[in-house]
Amino acid sequence: MRNETVLILAIVVFSLVIGSKSPEFFTLANLFDILRSSFVQLLFALGVLIVIISGGIDVSFPIVGIFAGYTAVVIMQKFELNGESLLIPIVLAIVIGTLLGGVNAIAIAGFGIPTLIATLGTAGIFRGLMLTLIGSSFISDIPIALDQFSTSDLVKFESATGTLVRLHVLVIPITLITILISLILSRTLFGRSVYALGGGVEPTRRLGISVKGTQTKIYLLAGALSGLAGILYVSLQRKANPYDLAGSELDIIAAVVLGGASIMGGYGTVFGTVLGVLFINLIKNNLVLLGVSSSWQRAAVGALLVIGITLQAIGESRRNKRRRALSESEVESSE
Amino acid sequence: MLATQTAEYSVKDIVKSFGGAKALAGVSMSVSSEEVHCLAGENGSGKSTLIKIMSGVHAPDSGLITLAGKEFAHLSPRQAVNEGVQVIFQDFSLLPNLTVAENIALPTNILKSSKIVGKRETRKIAEEALGYIGVDIDINSPLVETSIASKQLIAIARATNLGVKMLFMDEPTTALTRKEVNKLFEVVDQLRKRGVAIVFVSHKIDEIQEICNTITVLRNGEVVAEGLMSKFKAKEIATAMTGSEIATSRIAPPLGKDSRSLLELEKLTSKNTFDDVSFSISEGEIIGLTGLLGSGRTELAEAIFGKYPVDAGCIKVDGKEVTLNSPEAALASGIGYVPPDRLTQGLFLEQSILRNIVAVGLDRQRSRWGAISKSKLAKIGSSWISELRIKTKNPINPVSSLSGGNQQRVVLAKWLSINPKVMILNGPTVGVDVGSKREILEIIRDRAQAGMAFLLVSDDIPELVQICHKVLVIRHGKISKEFNDKQISESAIYKELN
Ligand SMILES: Nc1ncnc2c1ncn2[C@@H]1O[C@H](COP(=O)(O)OP(=O)(O)OP(=O)(O)O)[C@@H](O)[C@H]1O
Ligand SMILES: [Mg+2]
Numbered sequence: 001m002r003n004e005t006v007l008i009l010a011i012v013v014f015s016l017v018i019g020s021k022s023p024e025f026f027t028l029a030n031l032f033d034i035l036r037s038s039f040v041q042l043l044f045a046l047g048v049l050i051v052i053i054s055g056g057i058d059v060s061f062p063i064v065g066i067f068a069g070y071t072a073v074v075i076m077q078k079f080e081l082n083g084e085s086l087l088i089p090i091v092l093a094i095v096i097g098t099l100l101g102g103v104n105a106i107a108i109a110g111f112g113i114p115t116l117i118a119t120l121g122t123a124g125i126f127r128g129l130m131l132t133l134i135g136s137s138f139i140s141d142i143p144i145a146l147d148q149f150s151t152s153d154l155v156k157f158e159s160a161t162g163t164l165v166r167l168h169v170l171v172i173p174i175t176l177i178t179i180l181i182s183l184i185l186s187r188t189l190f191g192r193s194v195y196a197l198g199g200g201v202e203p204t205r206r207l208g209i210s211v212k213g214t215q216t217k218i219y220l221l222a223g224a225l226s227g228l229a230g231i232l233y234v235s236l237q238r239k240a241n242p243y244d245l246a247g248s249e250l251d252i253i254a255a256v257v258l259g260g261a262s263i264m265g266g267y268g269t270v271f272g273t274v275l276g277v278l279f280i281n282l283i284k285n286n287l288v289l290l291g292v293s294s295s296w297q298r299a300a301v302g303a304l305l306v307i308g309i310t311l312q313a314i315g316e317s318r319r320n321k322r323r324r325a326l327s328e329s330e331v332e333s334s335e
Numbered sequence: 336m337l338a339t340q341t342a343e344y345s346v347k348d349i350v351k352s353f354g355g356a357k358a359l360a361g362v363s364m365s366v367s368s369e370e371v372h373c374l375a376g377e378n379g380s381g382k383s384t385l386i387k388i389m390s391g392v393h394a395p396d397s398g399l400i401t402l403a404g405k406e407f408a409h410l411s412p413r414q415a416v417n418e419g420v421q422v423i424f425q426d427f428s429l430l431p432n433l434t435v436a437e438n439i440a441l442p443t444n445i446l447k448s449s450k451i452v453g454k455r456e457t458r459k460i461a462e463e464a465l466g467y468i469g470v471d472i473d474i475n476s477p478l479v480e481t482s483i484a485s486k487q488l489i490a491i492a493r494a495t496n497l498g499v500k501m502l503f504m505d506e507p508t509t510a511l512t513r514k515e516v517n518k519l520f521e522v523v524d525q526l527r528k529r530g531v532a533i534v535f536v537s538h539k540i541d542e543i544q545e546i547c548n549t550i551t552v553l554r555n556g557e558v559v560a561e562g563l564m565s566k567f568k569a570k571e572i573a574t575a576m577t578g579s580e581i582a583t584s585r586i587a588p589p590l591g592k593d594s595r596s597l598l599e600l601e602k603l604t605s606k607n608t609f610d611d612v613s614f615s616i617s618e619g620e621i622i623g624l625t626g627l628l629g630s631g632r633t634e635l636a637e638a639i640f641g642k643y644p645v646d647a648g649c650i651k652v653d654g655k656e657v658t659l660n661s662p663e664a665a666l667a668s669g670i671g672y673v674p675p676d677r678l679t680q681g682l683f684l685e686q687s688i689l690r691n692i693v694a695v696g697l698d699r700q701r702s703r704w705g706a707i708s709k710s711k712l713a714k715i716g717s718s719w720i721s722e723l724r725i726k727t728k729n730p731i732n733p734v735s736s737l738s739g740g741n742q743q744r745v746v747l748a749k750w751l752s753i754n755p756k757v758m759i760l761n762g763p764t765v766g767v768d769v770g771s772k773r774e775i776l777e778i779i780r781d782r783a784q785a786g787m788a789f790l791l792v793s794d795d796i797p798e799l800v801q802i803c804h805k806v807l808v809i810r811h812g813k814i815s816k817e818f819n820d821k822q823i824s825e826s827a828i829y830k831e832l833n
Contacts, residue, residue: 186454187452187454188450188452189444189448189449189450189451189452191452192433192437192452195430195433196433196441198432199430199431199432199433200428200430202428203428203430205392205412206390206412206422206428207412207416207445208411208412208413208415208416208442208445208446209413210413266430266431266432267432
């Protein structure tokens with residue numbers, strides 16, 4: 001069974017269980033809430049997905065995100081930029097994210113440092129820089145446009161039971177970005193080079209694909225996505241807290257791995273990642289309904305990560321068996 | 336797609352060392368379009384290294400590379416690709432996670448610098464490339480799920496794309512049988528006529544003589560002979576490579592009359608692959624098994640090693656019936672198996688040569704405390720390195736630093752070192768140079784004289800003739816002919832095969 005199929009089944013089963021316990025689960029309002037809480041995570045996850053497919057791992061993205069989001073707000077205030085503009089802080093954050101991604105690229109493509117070590121190091125550096133040079137205090141009066149954006153809904157009405165049903169307008173751009181990343185990965189030479197890299201660095205290099213160039217693009221793109229995710233996070237939260245997002249690596253990486261991306265590199269799909277993010281959010285937001293205390297959330301996600309990796313290992317050994325069966329029949333038919 | 340003028344592809348005074356050891360000590364070679372140039376030499380003589388330098392994979396320490404008039408002191412893989420250089424690498428260098436179609440189409444897309452890669456376009460390129468070399472492989476299956484022979488054909492299809500002007504073929508026939516080799520040679524001929532310059536590496540002298548116009552022979556990183564192929568006789572090529580004459584006489588050791596039977600197959604059957612196969616191998620006996628691809632020979636060998644299902648019949652080891660449903664069970668009963676695809680299976684490339692040799696027998700080397708004595712490990716490994724003449728400066732080096740043929744020897748050493756009662760060698764000398772072939776046959780003979788029973792699965796008829804007590808020919812899963820001692824001759828076996 002494909003990874004995506006397993007996830008869809010898991011989502012359905014989990015939903016049925018929760019739905020049977022709490023009737024308000026199967027409401028439009030709840031569905032939209034889950035979507036809303038997935039937007040930022042999905043952006044981070046797409047960046048992580050690209051990195052993981054290429055055979056790397058990135059643990060710096062949460063700090064890149066909050067660095068970009070927080071710094072964009074600080075710059076807006078310091079230089080008294082037009083707070084009514086939504087575009088300025090978003091562009092600022094994307095630029096900052098891309099620059100920080102560039103630092104990762106220099107460490108990884110330039111100096112050849114293993115990706116986990118490199119991003120662990122840069123994560124520390126970025127955090128230190130932000131807290132000492134940019135600021136360490138909580139900002140609650142974020143620019144007006146960002147603040148208002150948090151309540152920009154595409155759909156908004158009161159349901160028959162009187163609850164407010166809202167679907168955030170972000171659903172459109174996030175969907176477009178998701179489709180774009182999917183197309184980049186599946187239909188461009190860059191995207192295929194990312195998969196090639198995950199399949200083997202040396203064979204990829206021998207083909208005439210620039211390994212360093214591809215890696216540089218990967219970490220720049222991941223940085224840009226993280227920057228965007230960071231500023232959207234600030235907007236949706238209506239506050240800029242430099243200490244936020246720390247620790248969200250676990251959720252995101254778990255989502256991507258559950259979505260079928262191989263931690264060894266070479267495999268992974270955008271569709272799987274979308275499902276992974278939805279699944280993790282479903283679990284996190286609804287464990288309480290099952291009577292599980294919220295302090296168990298991290299343990300639950302951690303367990304899911306382990307399960308995801310175990311499933312991959314099982315899948316791999318099954319693939320091996322299939323490989324044998326196949327090569328045998330192939331020999332037969334070639335007669 | 337006819338090239339209008341001839342182009343010259345050459346290297347001059349190339350020197351390349353790896354950590355102090357010189358792999359190439361000032362090599363010059365020139366190939367022009369419409370030429371099939373043989374690059375010959377013993378294992379570790381520098382053939383693959385020279386190819387990697389001309390294709391931009393390795394940078395030379397010094398020397399000059401000229402590709403169709405353009406000179407390079409440093410060449411990147413991309414520059415080489417742009418000049419029309421394509422390589423069929425000895426280790427294939429394919430991407431396991433991509434589909435067959437993508438593996439084949441990627442070089443074309445890279446060459447065209449197409450930013451967008453269409454799925455349909457990819458499939459079309461792959462289908463055409465496979466059609467061109469005349470093979471039928473499911474292009475949608477992931478590469479990991481294809482057989483070793485398919486992988487080699489895919490590597491060939493991928494390199495023989497329309498952009499190729501200079502084609503390096505580094506042992507492209509190791510996993511192929513004669514039928515596919517014939518087809519490949521037709522393709523080589525077509526490419527040559529199209530104006531492609533070709534460098535062909537193989538340890539099979541008959542192949543070289545059949546397809547090549549010119550030859551360069553390397554020994555220890557230096558050119559020791561070169562010229563027109565027609566000026567060289569088979570013996571002379573071998574002599575130039577090794578620096579000495581190579582014997583080809585029969586060396587099957589005499590069999591003791593009352594030697595007991597170590598392996599017996601009784602009516603062994605596996606649906607649709609092999610049928611009613613019975614034979615036995617006794618102590619010290621060497622039996623050859625040959626047949627075309629698809630004849631069931633590999634499946635039969637794997638069945639004896641517990642890797643392929645058996646539906647009926649039985650296997651006896653040392654007189655006792657055994658159930659072999661896994662390689663572990665086979666190993667425990669004293670059966671060893673060396674697979675044909677050694678470069679892609681069974682080696683930990685980044686681990687040391689020593690470690691790889693003792694990997695299988697590890698449990699036997701454990702001391703009472705469960706620890707593995709370093710010195711003991713080093714002693715066992717080193718004795719194998721010298722016995723199989725594995726060319727390395729230091730046994731601690733990773734296996735990846737060895738030449739292809741030397742990696743094959745590590746696999747052999749690893750299995751011989753566990754000293755099983757019955758040893759199945761599938762392609763005992765694949766990728767091994769002509770000089771060392773004889774040495775490996777001699778090692779087999781010595782082991783047989785010490786009592787080990789051998790089953791050699793091979794395409795190399797001369798080698799079977801040299802060493803076997805008995806040769807079985809398998810056809811459509813049935814033993815179609817059995818040649819005993821005096822009846823064994825190359826011509827008789829070839830006749831039975833065709
Ligand atoms: N990456 C490497 N690191 C260290 N040594 C290497 C490396 N590649 C090749 N060598 C050494 O260079 C020498 C030449 O190797 P090369 O692979 O060119 O031999 P070859 O002629 O292709 O042999 P074969 O017939 O076995 O394929 C060998 O001694 C090998 O050990
Ligand atoms: Mg070689």
